[in-house]
Amino acid sequence: MRKIKSAANLERAREQIISKQKKYAAVISVCGGTGCQAYGCAKVKRAFQRGLGKEKLRGRVALKYTGCPGFCERGPLVTLYPQNIFYQRVKVEDVPLIISETIQNGRKVEHLLFEDSVDRQKIISSQEIPFYRSQMRLLLKNNDLIDPTQIEDYVAVGGYQSLAKAIYQMNPEQIIKEIKDSGLRGRGGAGYPTGKKWEECRKTPGDTKYIICNCDEGDPGAFMDRSLLEGNPHSILEGMLIGAYAIGASQGFIYVRHEYPLAHKHAEIAITQARKSGLLGRNILGSGFDFEVETAKGGGAFVCGESTALIASIEGKVGEPRSKQVHTVMQGLWEKPTNLNNVETWANVPLIIRQGSQWFSSIGTEKSKGTKIFSLVGRVKNTGLVEVPMGITLKEIIFDIGGGPKDGKAIKAVQTGGPSGGCIPAFLFDLPVDYDSLTQAGSMMGSGGMIVLDEGTCMVDMAKYFVHFLREESCGKCLPCREGLKRMGEILDGITAGRGNRESLFLLEELAAVVADTSLCGLGKTAPNPVLSALKYFRPEFEDHIDQKRCPAGVCTALIHYSIAEESCVGCGACKKICPTKAIAGEKKQSHRILSELCSQCGSCRDVCQVNAVWVQ
Amino acid sequence: MELGAVNGIIDKYQAKITSLISILHDIQDQYNYLPETALKKVASRLQMDLNDLYGVATFYKSFSLVPKGRHSITLCRGTACHVQGGPKILREMKKELAIEPGQTTKDKNFSLEVVNCLGVCAIGPVMVVDGKFYGEMNWVKAKRIVEKIMKKGNGGRA
Numbered sequence: 001m002r003k004i005k006s007a008a009n010l011e012r013a014r015e016q017i018i019s020k021q022k023k024y025a026a027v028i029s030v031c032g033g034t035g036c037q038a039y040g041c042a043k044v045k046r047a048f049q050r051g052l053g054k055e056k057l058r059g060r061v062a063l064k065y066t067g068c069p070g071f072c073e074r075g076p077l078v079t080l081y082p083q084n085i086f087y088q089r090v091k092v093e094d095v096p097l098i099i100s101e102t103i104q105n106g107r108k109v110e111h112l113l114f115e116d117s118v119d120r121q122k123i124i125s126s127q128e129i130p131f132y133r134s135q136m137r138l139l140l141k142n143n144d145l146i147d148p149t150q151i152e153d154y155v156a157v158g159g160y161q162s163l164a165k166a167i168y169q170m171n172p173e174q175i176i177k178e179i180k181d182s183g184l185r186g187r188g189g190a191g192y193p194t195g196k197k198w199e200e201c202r203k204t205p206g207d208t209k210y211i212i213c214n215c216d217e218g219d220p221g222a223f224m225d226r227s228l229l230e231g232n233p234h235s236i237l238e239g240m241l242i243g244a245y246a247i248g249a250s251q252g253f254i255y256v257r258h259e260y261p262l263a264h265k266h267a268e269i270a271i272t273q274a275r276k277s278g279l280l281g282r283n284i285l286g287s288g289f290d291f292e293v294e295t296a297k298g299g300g301a302f303v304c305g306e307s308t309a310l311i312a313s314i315e316g317k318v319g320e321p322r323s324k325q326v327h328t329v330m331q332g333l334w335e336k337p338t339n340l341n342n343v344e345t346w347a348n349v350p351l352i353i354r355q356g357s358q359w360f361s362s363i364g365t366e367k368s369k370g371t372k373i374f375s376l377v378g379r380v381k382n383t384g385l386v387e388v389p390m391g392i393t394l395k396e397i398i399f400d401i402g403g404g405p406k407d408g409k410a411i412k413a414v415q416t417g418g419p420s421g422g423c424i425p426a427f428l429f430d431l432p433v434d435y436d437s438l439t440q441a442g443s444m445m446g447s448g449g450m451i452v453l454d455e456g457t458c459m460v461d462m463a464k465y466f467v468h469f470l471r472e473e474s475c476g477k478c479l480p481c482r483e484g485l486k487r488m489g490e491i492l493d494g495i496t497a498g499r500g501n502r503e504s505l506f507l508l509e510e511l512a513a514v515v516a517d518t519s520l521c522g523l524g525k526t527a528p529n530p531v532l533s534a535l536k537y538f539r540p541e542f543e544d545h546i547d548q549k550r551c552p553a554g555v556c557t558a559l560i561h562y563s564i565a566e567e568s569c570v571g572c573g574a575c576k577k578i579c580p581t582k583a584i585a586g587e588k589k590q591s592h593r594i595l596s597e598l599c600s601q602c603g604s605c606r607d608v609c610q611v612n613a614v615w616v617q
Numbered sequence: 618m619e620l621g622a623v624n625g626i627i628d629k630y631q632a633k634i635t636s637l638i639s640i641l642h643d644i645q646d647q648y649n650y651l652p653e654t655a656l657k658k659v660a661s662r663l664q665m666d667l668n669d670l671y672g673v674a675t676f677y678k679s680f681s682l683v684p685k686g687r688h689s690i691t692l693c694r695g696t697a698c699h700v701q702g703g704p705k706i707l708r709e710m711k712k713e714l715a716i717e718p719g720q721t722t723k724d725k726n727f728s729l730e731v732v733n734c735l736g737v738c739a740i741g742p743v744m745v746v747d748g749k750f751y752g753e754m755n756w757v758k759a760k761r762i763v764e765k766i767m768k769k770g771n772g773g774r775a
Binding site for chain 2: 034035037038039072073075217218219220221222223226253257258259260261294295296297298299300301302313314315316317318319375376377378379383384385415418449451453457462465466469472473475580602603604607608
């Protein structure tokens with residue numbers, strides 16, 4: 001794309017790109033997100049390239065390698081336009097059929113269409129699939145329309161128009177007012193009003209100001225920021241440009257965790273392309289506004305998601321947080337005023353500027369405006385990214401969109417908010433999902449991870465998992481977090497090993513209160529939440545572990561034992577073959593049995609048994 | 618040790634302190650670990666105290682000060698992978714390779730790593746082998762992948 005020197009230039013460029021794109025009779029969008037890559041979408045894309053070449057269709061059919069449409073569990077995903085046909089679980093061998101049947105003859109390939117699990121009807125377009133039906137995809141809507149490595153694709157869907165509007169039709173105060181009026185709150189989890197933060201940063205005196213995009217999405221079970229930065233990096237850049245103009249910042253950083261190589265690569269490409277196109281760097285859009293962005297990589301430290309630790313990391317230091325008595329909007333990077341927002345927060349900005357604060361604030365609830373992307377994962381049928389208006393209930397997300405339990409086991413809770421959040425029991429699934437309701441229930445909305453737990457999940461094990469996670473990730477700077485979490489972990493280890501007593505629970509609660517009260521940063525302050533919420537709603541499970549030395553979910557290996565149901569066993573020998581401790585006896589075609597003194601409770605026998613004859617108690 | 622590559626990497630990032638972690642990642646990709654001589658070069662060119670640089674290199678989990686294996690196996694320990702059976706895969710990998718996470722096999726063939734979330738939660742449990750992502754893993758599939766690499770290494774057909 002040529003250098004764009006004015007708003008009119010941008011509009012002309014958009015028209016030219018659209019007219020170029022019109023020469024294609026059809027578009028094949030192959031999802032190129034990390035999830036689909038794990039399923040082999042790169043091979044599918046190459047097969048399309050070969051197939052289109054062979055059929056001499058390359059001039060008439062465009063092939064796009066796009067971002068993630070969200071339904072990762074059904075990948076590799078392929079969408080055909082203009083018919084809007086959604087194919088899922090596409091394999092390399094399906095590609096010639098798609099070209100010959102759908103592209104050349106307009107017929108559907110039935111076995112690639114999504115089948116409704118209720119009425120067994122084949123569904124053609126993604127909008128009709130239950131997973132997508134209740135969603136409101138504002139931020140994710142372009143993910144499967146654009147190639148994230150092509151700035152032209154973003155410009156074609158109206159990209160950078162909000163920037164032009166902000167620079168040429170608004171002044172910084174008006175932009176900040178628009179963001180404030182929209183009610184946008186930080187999507188990283190804390191929920192601080194974005195406009196207010198911008199205003200504070202703008203008002204702080206100083207010639208040099210920075211803005212940062214936080215893509216250190218460390219919360220386990222969350223991946224919306226990755227998909228946004230991977231799938232639509234220019235939308236984040238545009239948000240940052242508008243923010244920088246409003247705040248008066250001249251330099252920005254996109255901090256990407258190193259576990260997200262594709263997101264980092266796409267961010268780098270987007271920066272280079274935006275710079276070449278006159279949308280980044282000096283004299284942006286010919287307006288005299290200068291702003292630069294570079295990426296900074298993380299090093300695998302969860303604590304660097306905390307703003308002050310992240311800033312230390314960009315400065316080339318150890319990623320330890322500092323006290324926030326003086327906030328980063330006053331003293332942040334290199335002690336200069338710094339405005340830090342999460343990826344999803346930045347991605348909302350162009351939408352608000354383009355469509356207005358009134359439109360944005362009409363979506364959601366009184367105190368939680370707009371949409372929120374959740375990663376719906378765990379023991380639920382449909383897993384993937386879900387963008388919904390705030391205020392929707394947990395029940396709607398888990399059952400209407402997620403399709404309910406994965407394999408028949410009843411859903412008993414949902415874990416939200418990552419290690420700072422907690423577990424919400426099924427009887428509270430009518431709660432609306434917003435900043436305040438989930439906090440009142442003892443969890444938090446957080447960055448958007450939503451892990452569904454069923455009867456096969458042990459809540460004591462979950463509490464232990466989070467405490468160990470945070471103990472490992474604690475930077476060690478302050479004692480309550482470093483030592484308190486270690487001790488909490490030891491207590492929970494004892495409970496799951498059958499060494500717990502009633503005192504353990506009181507001690508756990510006492511320690512939790514101290515860790516929360518006296519830790520320096522958000523990691524430690526919120527670390528006890530998963531334990532406290534599990535104790536609040538699932539205390540009987542803890543008591544079972546302590547009093548009965550029993551794990552009701554059959555997870556804690558020290559408290560379970562395996563046995564083979566004689567009447568069900570067909571004597572196939574699969575369990576005997578797989579058992580690492582030779583703990584299974586029995587002849588072929590005869591009922592087998594487990595020798596408990598040799599059994600290591602690894603569960604391998606249960607994994608391989610075809611007739612579900614292995615029981616766990 | 619030939620440090621031409623280190624200088625090239627530092628030049629690529631214009632010796633910016635804000636790119637320190639990227640520089641260290643690239644050096645590790647080049648040498649399979651962070652050699653002491655390379656760290657000394659980084660410290661002098663970025664005008665950093667070597668102790669501070671070691672502080673950074675040892676704080677961040679993604680760096681290794683000892684050579685890693687020819688093949689890296691990374692298991693995700695995120696919540697979604699955990700509830701879908703991730704711990705069982707880790708247990709099996711530890712047994713298969715006879716090493717703990719963070720260690721390398723004696724023959725320098727494999728390094729076993731764990732990451733607290735790889736962010737591909739919808740298809741968990743997730744495992745990354747030499748940069749390639751694998752979803753919906755179980756311990757049987759994981760074992761098969763490792764055995765395939767072992768066979769290849771022994772000149773057999775994988």
